[in-house]
Amino acid sequence: MIKVEGLTKRYARTVAVDNISFEVEKGQIVGFLGPNGAGKTTTMRVLTCFLPPTSGSANVAGFDVLENPLEVKKRIGYLPETPPLYTEMEVAEYLTFVGRLKGIAAGDIARRVNEVAERCAIADVKTKLIGKLSKGYRQRVGLAQAIIHNPDVLILDEPTSGLDPKQIIETRELIRSLAGDHTIILSTHILSEVEHSCERVIIISQGKLVAIDSVANLTNRLRGSEAVALEVESPNGGLNPAEVQQRLEQVSGVSRVLAKEGRNGRLSFEVESLQGRHIRPELARAVVGAGWNLNELRPVGLSLEDIFLQLTAAEKKDAAAIAGKGENQ
Amino acid sequence: MSHIWIICRRELKSYFASPIAYLLMAFFGLIFGFGFFTATRDFVRFSFQAQMMGRSMPMNVNEQVIRPLLGFASTVALFLVPMITMRLFAEEKKTGTIELLMTSPVSDLQIILGKWLASMWLYACILAMSAINVALLFAFGKPDWKPILVGYLGLLLQGGCLLSIGAFISTTTKNQIISGGVTFFVCLLLWLLSWFTAFDTTGAAPVINYLSIVTHFENFGKGVLDSKDVIFYLSMIFFGLFITARSMESLRWRA
Numbered sequence: 001m002i003k004v005e006g007l008t009k010r011y012a013r014t015v016a017v018d019n020i021s022f023e024v025e026k027g028q029i030v031g032f033l034g035p036n037g038a039g040k041t042t043t044m045r046v047l048t049c050f051l052p053p054t055s056g057s058a059n060v061a062g063f064d065v066l067e068n069p070l071e072v073k074k075r076i077g078y079l080p081e082t083p084p085l086y087t088e089m090e091v092a093e094y095l096t097f098v099g100r101l102k103g104i105a106a107g108d109i110a111r112r113v114n115e116v117a118e119r120c121a122i123a124d125v126k127t128k129l130i131g132k133l134s135k136g137y138r139q140r141v142g143l144a145q146a147i148i149h150n151p152d153v154l155i156l157d158e159p160t161s162g163l164d165p166k167q168i169i170e171t172r173e174l175i176r177s178l179a180g181d182h183t184i185i186l187s188t189h190i191l192s193e194v195e196h197s198c199e200r201v202i203i204i205s206q207g208k209l210v211a212i213d214s215v216a217n218l219t220n221r222l223r224g225s226e227a228v229a230l231e232v233e234s235p236n237g238g239l240n241p242a243e244v245q246q247r248l249e250q251v252s253g254v255s256r257v258l259a260k261e262g263r264n265g266r267l268s269f270e271v272e273s274l275q276g277r278h279i280r281p282e283l284a285r286a287v288v289g290a291g292w293n294l295n296e297l298r299p300v301g302l303s304l305e306d307i308f309l310q311l312t313a314a315e316k317k318d319a320a321a322i323a324g325k326g327e328n329q
Numbered sequence: 330m331s332h333i334w335i336i337c338r339r340e341l342k343s344y345f346a347s348p349i350a351y352l353l354m355a356f357f358g359l360i361f362g363f364g365f366f367t368a369t370r371d372f373v374r375f376s377f378q379a380q381m382m383g384r385s386m387p388m389n390v391n392e393q394v395i396r397p398l399l400g401f402a403s404t405v406a407l408f409l410v411p412m413i414t415m416r417l418f419a420e421e422k423k424t425g426t427i428e429l430l431m432t433s434p435v436s437d438l439q440i441i442l443g444k445w446l447a448s449m450w451l452y453a454c455i456l457a458m459s460a461i462n463v464a465l466l467f468a469f470g471k472p473d474w475k476p477i478l479v480g481y482l483g484l485l486l487q488g489g490c491l492l493s494i495g496a497f498i499s500t501t502t503k504n505q506i507i508s509g510g511v512t513f514f515v516c517l518l519l520w521l522l523s524w525f526t527a528f529d530t531t532g533a534a535p536v537i538n539y540l541s542i543v544t545h546f547e548n549f550g551k552g553v554l555d556s557k558d559v560i561f562y563l564s565m566i567f568f569g570l571f572i573t574a575r576s577m578e579s580l581r582w583r584a
């Protein structure tokens with residue numbers, strides 16, 4: 001449905017998007033993930049024909065964004081980073097305007113406006129001036145605007161920013177319910193958002209593709225190892241850190257032991273396991289077996305957050321390598 | 330076509346949702362009314378004097394009231410244009426709504442025409458404020474209506490040119506004040522040029538004179554409909570809208 005090949009977008013000085021390629025199949029929800037300034041918005045603007053690419057190509061529903069922008073635009077619903085709202089208009093009036101602009105038949109507009117207002121939970125403010133709405137409500141009107149013409153492809157730039165927790169959950173559900181008929185790309189810096197609503201993730205950083213994979217794969221691939229925080233104390237004082245560390249390293253399944261800052265004679269460690277190994281029982285046995293007190297044994301787990309930071313902070317070389325790996329899968 | 334109309338209608342709504350449209354209409358109505366009052370007072374005084382002295386001077390409402398009034402209106406209208414066009418694109422660039430328009434299945438040209446037509450409509454509404462005064466002339470006298478019609482056509486055409494140039498200037502910035510300021514400056518320059526060239530007929534003056542949007546109004550003001558002037562105005566409008574379109578295109582490449 002969406003096919004991007006070697007896409008590069010250069011502003012006067014900065015290269016905002018650098019040679020990105022990816023494909024999105026029909027009906028998929030794809031999360032576009034990256035830190036601030038990664039180039040998410042820029043990529044979306046190219047896909048929506050707002051900006052032309054500097055080089056490379058982008059293809060939406062079989063139409064090239066440069067050669068056939070009108071056809072692309074007909075099939076796209078777009079929620080920009082700042083919802084494009086006319087503050088002097090009422091909500092229903094605005095949605096009617098957008099509906100007409102997107103080419104909905106005159107007879108269907110009123111029905112569609114009611115439908116999307118219902119779906120985006122803005123039915124109660126339909127006659128309010130947009131300028132008088134709170135940020136969250138504006139965001140919802142922006143979302144309603146994007147789906148009013150029932151487009152094949154939905155491009156949502158940070159759809160849940162500014163929403164309250166309840167509304168975030170509702171919006172995620174709404175987005176999920178739209179999948180299937182619609183192909184959706186949404187950008188975010190919130191990882192849990194991707195975990196909740198997306199099937200695939202595209203991670204970019206500094207304009208470069210870092211990883212592209214299914215959410216499950218990515219989580220497994222990177223979260224395969226377990227991390228455990230451990231605090232050990234000797235019942236009679238005078239514990240040798242090197243000795244403890246050595247003992248821990250001998251436990252089967254342990255890949256790495258990191259000594260941490262200890263307090264009052266207690267020793268802290270962080271122990272990482274090998275891929276797919278469950279090491280906590282063994283660790284406990286080892287510590288107790290050596291005659292030490294086990295004060296704490298707590299899984300810290302590599303969170304998706306850590307993974308993300310790891311990935312996006314990776315050297316460019318690494319980034320390219322991981323991207324290559326991701327594409328091969 | 331229908332897209333142009335959709336955009337034009339929304340544009341008009343936002344003009345009339347803010348006080349600016351009413352303020353401009355009231356302002357023009359008052360200024361024109363004042364001009365009308367002075368012109369008719371002098372006219373009435375002259376015709377009285379002519380009668381008292383037993384001379385039958387050929388008094389003509391068209392010549393002595395309407396013609397100077399139309400010239401006056403054309404100058405005042407010159408300075409209304411920046412107020413009308415300053416927000417056209419600058420505001421949408423600032424609030425981000427331009428992103429909605431430019432990613433909707435409408436062409437740049439449809440957006441531009443929609444906006445320009447809306448500005449023309451508002452401009453026409455403002456001009457219509459002078460109609461009351463002109464109607465009074467018809468109530469109390471028998472002016473010739475043809476030159477009046479030609480004069481108003483000239484006002485509309487002159488306005489159309491300036492509005493298209495104002496639209497262009499509005500695409501170049503996010504800042505309405507800058508947009509309005511530069512347009513005002515351009516209008517002022519045109520007005521001044523028409524003054525200078527009136528006293529100077531050497532060198533570049535005829536060229537400037539030909540290119541000056543203001544001087545082409547003179548014939549219309551006299552009630553003379555010359556196809557040369559109409560063609561000039563129409564091509565200027567075309568040119569203005571063309572550079573607006575080019576500017577929008579470069580907007581995509583730059584921003």
Ligand SMILES: Nc1ncnc2c1ncn2[C@@H]1O[C@H](COP(=O)(O)OP(=O)(O)OP(=O)(O)O)[C@@H](O)[C@H]1O
Nearest residue numbers: 011012014016035036037038039040041042043584
């Ligand atoms: N109009 C512009 N002119 C020049 N540079 C720009 C422009 N827009 C974005 N950039 C630059 O391009 C890069 C990518 O920006 P982009 O807005 O795509 O990032 P993003 O991933 O959407 O970030 P965020 O999470 O903050 O929204 C940034 O370095 C930014 O400074």
Ligand SMILES: [Mg+2]
Nearest residue numbers: 040041042081
């Ligand atoms: Mg962004």
